[in-house]
Amino acid sequence: MNQSETLAPETLAPEILTLKHGQLRFTARAMGSGPVVLCLHGFPDTLCTFDGLLPALAASGFRGVAVAMRGYEPQSQPANEDYHAVRMAEDVAAWIDQLGDGPVHLVGHDWGATIAFAAAALVPDQIASLVALAVPHPLRFAEVYAASPEQQRRSHYIQTFQAGEADARLLADDCAELVALWRAWSPGWAIPTDDLAEVRAAIARPGVVHAILEWYRQAFDFTSHESLATQALLAGPFRAPTLGLVGEDDGCIAADVFEAAMQPRDFPGGLAVHRVAGAGHFLHREQHGRVIPLMLDWLARHR
Template sequence: MLGNVLGAAPAPSPRTRNDPGAAVPEPTSSRPVAPPVHRLVPSPAGRLHLVEQGSGPLVLLVHGFPEGWYSWRHQLPALAAAGYRAVAVDVRGYGRSSRPAATDAFRMRELVADAVAVVDALGERTAVVVGHDWGSAVAANAALIRPDVFRAVAMLSVPYAPRGGPKPSTVFASVGGDEEFYVSYFQEPGRAEAEIEPDVRGWLAGFYAALSGDTMPGPGAPPPYFVGPGGTLRERFPTGRLPAWLDETDLDVFAGEFERTRTRGALARYRNLDRDWEDLAEYDGVPLTQPSLFIGGGLDASTTWMADAIAAFPLTLPGLVSSHILDGCGHWLQQERPEETNRLLTDWLAALPPAAC
């Protein structure tokens, strides 16, 4: 999850010959769509794994923490059925993509370079980029740094906030009083790994539930974004049932990937916040001018924490086409509300000028 840097799912369809991993649900549209294809493409990191479905203008889907390409399983067939070449990547450090050893290999500029490499590897010149959670920040910065490649940008859960202010580490260290904000908790290499990796599946189940609209802790419960002295994040996660959007098969997919790759690469993104602040100094206060879309969850802490960023959209997103808050929805909105998210995305895409695709 990315903070202030910051409906059950359909059953999976059978795996295809081209699919060495999890299946993608069948599209709800009647338009025929070919099965998804898994590919490895070269990137500055070494290789990136992606899942591609459909043909037409390229739409690049970038996931957040702690997820993977599979978090877009509902969008791939829907976008393909709507006439787009939908491509969901495993961000470097995740899934079958490369996992560089150096922590600074996960800085924002490197992830933007990966996104550009995917567009090049697919033989395209431009793309629309869509991101969720950390993927929203990657999408926004890709559009900011390479407007020649990324002609439109959609941000899910985490709104655009231009670079500025003091160093992120200074900001986050002051949050929470006697308790530690989760972003600060993730900073020390090995610390969060020691909590997560003995029981990856159980930790993920609790984390997903803590941020889902139907299972998150109630107003009187200790917030799951903070760690008490000597405590862990997990001790504040809800237990007992999975969110409606996540069945046992879905959880197996996410857990299986992290059990294989471990979590260092995923957590390294949090350990580059100050580097990003330094790297992106030339973009201090710069607005995103491309056609844009924002979708947030009404119960998502990212939406409430960053209410000021949303209010500033007229200045920071002058190309904003529309902004939507999904009532009763938590953080994982494209999985919690797949049909609504798909409709908002396809309506927005259809309204873009041809050059934006």
């Protein structure tokens, strides 16, 4: 028996993988063996957001794979700057093909949840189950948003991202604006210094801040072929059994807005929604002792 076989999963360093889609390359971290759980991070965050989840997945008989999303590394920035959600869903489909081993489970946080929804609609036969953290059904969210002045206030930052000067502004003062978003979105969390350092380092890589703002800018493109394809995916329905988790104190998308946007009729494969007490937007980091067991139980029931 080699040394790695004698160690508990949480003591092992993750494998470093390179996933591909066409000419693009994506760094991934993987742990464990068994059914694949593909983990998609959001904004402003990195694949390190799942560092606490991967060992738990490995210990529960799954292969957890966390991937750096399109644009978050220079090698994953397309020359045509296409950051429509349909393209990220195609990234996910390519990763699933590369990883093999049949249908995968998707876990997505923030923008990662939106892309998980899109991927679940694009390749439904390849998705065993879906866990959406902090961001609900995209089309239903838009409907609830339109009727909620309070949610419009919370989401005003998206409008500020449309301006060209936002690129430089997000990098200014050691990414002070991004840090302020983290604190506003998770108001009860003493954010670890290392977590903020990871985000600052990622944003500072060449081209990254422009790429991640293009995610938001291209979300307001309503006429191109890519946009129409994106809208079709994000409308659902979503056939995969879906678990929605929201922090009770989320300062980005209010918990009641999240819950209103998650309707059973849109999830023919089944839907469960849980509000997590004592957590904000980064609920899987803030309350991992509550959130990870909920996810593991869901995955075990749908493996």
